[in-house]
Amino acid sequence: MEKQVTTCPPGKLKIINAMRSLLEDRTFESLTISEIAITAGVTEGLIYKYFKDKRDLLHHVLKEHYEQFLIQIDRDLQGIDGALNKLKKIIWSSIERYANHRVFARIILLEVRNSEEYFQSEAYALVRQFNRLIIEIINEGVADGEIREDLPPASIRNAIFGTLEHSCLNRAIFNEEVSTNDTAKSITELLFNGIRR
Amino acid sequence: MEKQVTTCPPGKLKIINAMRSLLEDRTFESLTISEIAITAGVTEGLIYKYFKDKRDLLHHVLKEHYEQFLIQIDRDLQGIDGALNKLKKIIWSSIERYANHRVFARIILLEVRNSEEYFQSEAYALVRQFNRLIIEIINEGVADGEIREDLPPASIRNAIFGTLEHSCLNRAIFNEEVSTNDTAKSITELLFNGIRR
DNA sequence: AAATTTAGTAAATAAAATTTACCTTCTGGC
DNA sequence: GCCAGAAGGTAAATTTTATTTACTAAATTT
Known part of the structure; x- marks a missing residue:
């Protein structure tokens, strides 16, 4: 009790x-x-x-950040219908998170992936969970006819994650400013409709 | 003489x-x-x-790899016309490089970006050079009407680099196999035409 | 042929990370 | 009410790694 x-x-x-x-x-x-x-x-x-060692402490800090991130994503997705709309919101939320939580961005984009232990950590388990969510949404979109069925879902996920992360890399590394709305808009446009004229 | x-x-x-x-x-x-x-x-x-220190040695190894990469890219681009065709080739060549040179992929994707010195290194100067090439090609594509003009070139570049890198991350980290042709094809299709049905 | 640079070694030092042994306070069970 | 042990914490030793220093010997220059 x-x-x-x-x-x-x-x-x-x-x-x-x-x-x-x-x-x-x-x-x-x-x-x-x-x-x-x-x-x-x-x-x-x-x-x-x-903490087991210095890295374990790092992973713990990341885990706490990621928990917050997932809670926020969950909220942000409430009441949104359609796979593309959901992906759009996830893109926006992710950019917003990277833009406003530089330590989070730096840890996940730059500091953890170079060690084996990370992939055994609780933090990485959360990343995988987020991954699965994205794949689910993509599958939903394919099933509903919103998303092309001739692209492997994993490729789509890679494009989304990769584009997101690269768009925030300069923010993480050089502390450059990122306009969440503009960036999210460009990325969404680009990924949804392609770069071909 | x-x-x-x-x-x-x-x-x-x-x-x-x-x-x-x-x-x-x-x-x-x-x-x-x-x-x-x-x-x-x-x-x-x-x-x-x-070498100045351990990292300096790492940067040197990366530099040698990147030099080879740029030479190959240069060759691969010979005789190819049109911005989209060039980007397509660059995507293919990059995937091929990451897929067949795991050490190169690991260094650049996982090991260097977390240190300040990297961004002062000769290796990074080569990366910037490659970056400029991509931006030039994108601008050429926009000028020729092959590529949409409503997307910032930097966003397009981020999407290309980001998608490429993320597609090879599992190769770099877990040594997973990557089919160069299939991956290049999916990525090109996706980036050129978008995921929307 | 002396002077200097180049390639290299071996051992010392310095800087970190990690471990060990210990101290205090609090808590639940008798 | 008290005591065994857990929880929170310290201080100092130890181990591990990176880095520096002082020194050969060969080759090259002048």
């Missing part, structure tokens, strides 16, 4: 927040455990109490 | 080859200088004689 949330110990929270804040303008590799500990105001040992 | 090639010292060559070969099935982060030196059959110090 009780709220079984097992509230996060303050030290752990401080570590996570320090990591988030340091990643705001530093690369993962350039951060040291000592630096993270100092920023968090805890000792280095405590980091290893809560 | 002489051939001014300043032939590469054998030790340097051995280091580069060791790096290439280790990256075949290991991530950059997981490699140690000591391991690279042993594989190359040289001492650790020699690596620092020729």
Whole structure:
């Protein structure tokens, strides 16, 4: 009956927040455990109490971000009908997320995919979940005749993800501005109707 | 008058080859200088004689790969007319390169973009050069009426690069097979004509 | 033939990550 | 009311890696 949330110990929270804040303008590799500990105001040992290693902490931060992202996507999709409309909304929401959460964008686009452990992490499980959602929507669109049936759904998903990510790469790397509405509009237009005149 | 090639010292060559070969099935982060030196059959110090640090060596390997890639692209484009035909060929050539040169794909898709130094490297200068080529072709296509003029060229480029890269990500990460012809065909179809039925 | 550069080694140093041993406080069961 | 053990935390040692330094020996230049 009780709220079984097992509230996060303050030290752990401080570590996570320090990591988030340091990643705001530093690369993962350039951060040291000592630096993270100092920023968090805890000792280095405590980091290893809560996380297997530096990467595990990174994956944890990503997981929290991704959970928020999925919750928002879920909301955003409420009441939207039709596969293309759903994809359009997902494109918009994703851009919006990358544009306004640079740490999230940097972690997922630049920092995690180069390690094997990531693909065993809970964060990656969430990514796969999002992937499945997209594939479902594409299949729905093909079934309804909204989407061409001569393209492999995986290709369509790759195009959507790839275009989205590449469009936000300069934001993640160089901190360039991204106009969510304009970018989402161009991408949607492009992917839905093609570049051919 | 002489051939001014300043032939590469054998030790340097051995280091580069060791790096290439280790990256075949290991991530950059997981490699140690000591391991690279042993594989190359040289001492650790020699690596620092020729390269600023571990990353500098990585960038050098990428640069060599990218040079080969650009030479091949140049050849592949010979005699091809029309912006869409050129883009089609570039898509095919890129997929082919990623599919058959996994180390190249891994380095550029997974290992370099997370460091600031990369964007100062000679390797990145080559990437920008390729980028400009694509933009030129897109502009040519718009001018000729082959490509829609209502989409920003940068968006089109992002879509092409992004889709290409995402289509080869599973190849780079999980060593999954990629059929160059099928993949190139789907991507081209998709980007040229859109996913809408 | 002296002077300098080039290719290379071996050992020291520095910088990180990770582990270990320990201390305190709180909590549930007797 | 108390005590065993878990939970939160520290401080210092250890290990692992990257990087630097000081030094040969051969080749090249002058």
